[in-house]
Amino acid sequence: NHSCVHPKILLDFTHTVVHHSQRGINLEDIELFDNISSLNWVTLKLMTSNRIWDYSSAFLFCVTVITTIGYGRLAPTTWGGRLFCIFYTLTGIPLFASLMAGLGERLQELLNGAQKCGRCIKGHPVLEARLKSITKLVLSAAIIVMVPSVMFCFFLRWSFLDAVYYSVITLTTVGFGDLFPGRHY
Numbered sequence: 720n721h722s723c724v725h726p727k728i729l730l731d732f733t734h735t736v737v738h739h740s741q742r743g744i745n746l747e748d749i750e751l752f753d754n755i756s757s758l759n760w761v762t763l764k765l766m767t768s769n770r771i772w773d774y775s776s777a778f779l780f781c782v783t784v785i786t787t788i789g790y791g792r793l794a795p796t797t798w799g800g801r802l803f804c805i806f807y808t809l810t811g812i813p814l815f816a817s818l819m820a821g822l823g824e825r826l827q828e829l830l831n832g833a834q835k836c837g838r839c840i841k842g843h844p845v846l847e848a849r850l851k852s853i854t855k856l857v858l859s860a861a862i863i864v865m866v867p868s869v870m871f872c873f874f875l876r877w878s879f880l881d882a883v884y885y886s887v888i889t890l891t892t893v894g895f896g897d898l899f900p901g902r903h904y
Contacts, residue, residue: 775900775901776793776901779900779901781807783894784804784807784808784811784812785807785808785811785812785814786815786889786892787812788889788892788894789894790894790896790899792896792899826859826862829858830854830859834854863890864883864887865883865886867882867886867889867890868882868883868886869882871886871900875900877898881898884898885898885899
């Protein structure tokens, strides 16, 4: 029972939520203040579709499409946008996979150089193989997680824990969507 809320205010609120949800704003993007009897009890963080599709949001959208993460924070709503997204997805994912394969080859070269430094255990094939595998795994994980994490700390002013958490959740394509670039925590 919300008898303290005037029916016109409730109707205006409902129209506002529907209007903005049709433009890609999720309910998480709406702040509700405690005082529901006030006319200003709803503030929309993203008021227009132009604000949603600024350069940083468009970049984030493009990256989430080609990496197949797809957080769902932004999605095309127009016919033309969806048609373009189909084309972009079908060409972007293979191109990104090719880029990642090339990056993997360069990382392998780097790890081969590190392996040469570990030749001191030569003559112990089991130890050598284990050290090689562990070194590759640890260095790869550190590079893949830490480089973007440091960038998120620097550019987005996130805490290191949030940045590492976001990197791991994103790179494993779990993609909860609880943290994402563009939202301040």
